[in-house]
Amino acid sequence: MARRGGRTGQLASRAVQIGFLLALLLLWYLATTFWGVNRLLLPNPVEVWEQFVDVLRTGNYLPDLRVTATEFVVAFFLSTTTGTVIGYFVSRSRFWTRVFEPLLAGIFSIPIILFLPLYVLFFGLGLESKIALGTTISFFPVVLATIAGFSNVDRTLITAARSMGASDYLLFRYVLLPGALPVILGGLRIGFTICLLSILGSETIASLAGLGHHIVELAENMEMPRMFAYITFVVVMVALLNAVVSHLEARGRRRG
Numbered sequence: 001m002a003r004r005g006g007r008t009g010q011l012a013s014r015a016v017q018i019g020f021l022l023a024l025l026l027l028w029y030l031a032t033t034f035w036g037v038n039r040l041l042l043p044n045p046v047e048v049w050e051q052f053v054d055v056l057r058t059g060n061y062l063p064d065l066r067v068t069a070t071e072f073v074v075a076f077f078l079s080t081t082t083g084t085v086i087g088y089f090v091s092r093s094r095f096w097t098r099v100f101e102p103l104l105a106g107i108f109s110i111p112i113i114l115f116l117p118l119y120v121l122f123f124g125l126g127l128e129s130k131i132a133l134g135t136t137i138s139f140f141p142v143v144l145a146t147i148a149g150f151s152n153v154d155r156t157l158i159t160a161a162r163s164m165g166a167s168d169y170l171l172f173r174y175v176l177l178p179g180a181l182p183v184i185l186g187g188l189r190i191g192f193t194i195c196l197l198s199i200l201g202s203e204t205i206a207s208l209a210g211l212g213h214h215i216v217e218l219a220e221n222m223e224m225p226r227m228f229a230y231i232t233f234v235v236v237m238v239a240l241l242n243a244v245v246s247h248l249e250a251r252g253r254r255r256g
Contacts, residue, residue: 043225051229061233067209068199071127075134076195080188083139087146097151101144108140113198120206130199130207138195145187149180185249192245196238 025045031037032044039047055061090096116133123129153176161175203212211234218227 040222040224043228047225048228048232051226052232055226055229055233061211061214061230064209064211064214067127068203068211071130071134071199071210072196074127075131075199076138076192078131078135079138079142079191079195082135083142083187083191084146084184087143088150090143091147091150094151097147101147101151104140104144104147108144112137113201116202116205119202125206125208130202130210133202134195134199137198138191141187141190141194142184143187145183145190146180149183149187150176152183153179189245189249193242196241200234 028042028045032039032042090100112133116129119129119133123132157175157179158171161171166175199210200212203210204216207213211230215227215230215234218224218230
C-alpha cells in the first residue's frame with residue numbers, strides 16, 4: 001500500500017508538472033497569436049517548433065554541440081578528478097578540514113564568472129578558456145561535498161573496522177566510501193549542473209563556437225524563431241542529462 005501510494009503521488013506530481021508546461025505553451029501561443037505580442041521579440045511557438053524540427057532534421061547543431069560537449073566533458077572530468085582526490089586527502093586530517101573547508105566555501109561564494117575576461121586573456125577565445133572556467137567553477141561543490149562526506153563518516157564504524165584489522169584499502173572500500181558516497185554524489189550532481197551552465201553562459205559572452213555562441217549569432221541576425229529553437233534544443237538536452245544524472249545519483253545512494 002505504501003509503495004502504491006508513493007507511486008500515485010509521483011504520478012500526480014508529474015501530471016502537475018506537465019500541466020504547468022502545457023499552460024505556459026498555451027499562454028505563449030495566445031500571446032503571439034491573439035494578444036498582439038510582437039513576434040520579432042517573441043516568435044509563435046508553432047514557428048519555433050517548425051524550426052526545431054528543421055534543426056534536428058538537418059543536423060546543423062552537430063558542430064556546435066561537438067564543441068560544447070568537448071568543453072563540458074573535459075572540464076567536468078578534471079573538476080571531478082581533482083575535487084574528489086583533494087577532498088579525500090583534506091578530509092583525512094581534522095586540522096586541514098578546519099583550514100580548507102571554510103576557505104573553499106568562501107571562494108565558492110564568489111561569482112567566478114566575473115573573471116571570464118581573465119580566462120579569455122590567459123587562454124584565448126577557444127575551448128581552453130571554457131574548459132578552464134568550467135573546471136574552476138564545478139571544482140568547488142565537488143571538493144566541498146567530498147570533504148563533508150568523508151569527514152562525517154561515523155567514527156564508531158572506523159574504530160570498529162580498525163579493531164578488526166582492516167587495512168587502509170578495506171577501510172576505504174567498505175566503510176569510508178559507502179558512508180561518504182551519498183554526499184559526494186550530491187556534490188557531483190551540483191558540479192555537473194554548474195559546469196554545464198557556466199560553459200553555455202561563457203559561450204554566449206566570449207567564444208568562437210559552441211551552442212551558446214550560435215544562439216547569440218542568431219539573436220544578432222534577428223532570426224528569432226531559429227534562436228528559440230536552439231534554446232529549446234539546449235533546454236531539452238540539459239533536462240535529459242539532468243534526468244540521467246538524477247537516476248544515477250538515486251542508484252548510487254541506494255547502493256551506498
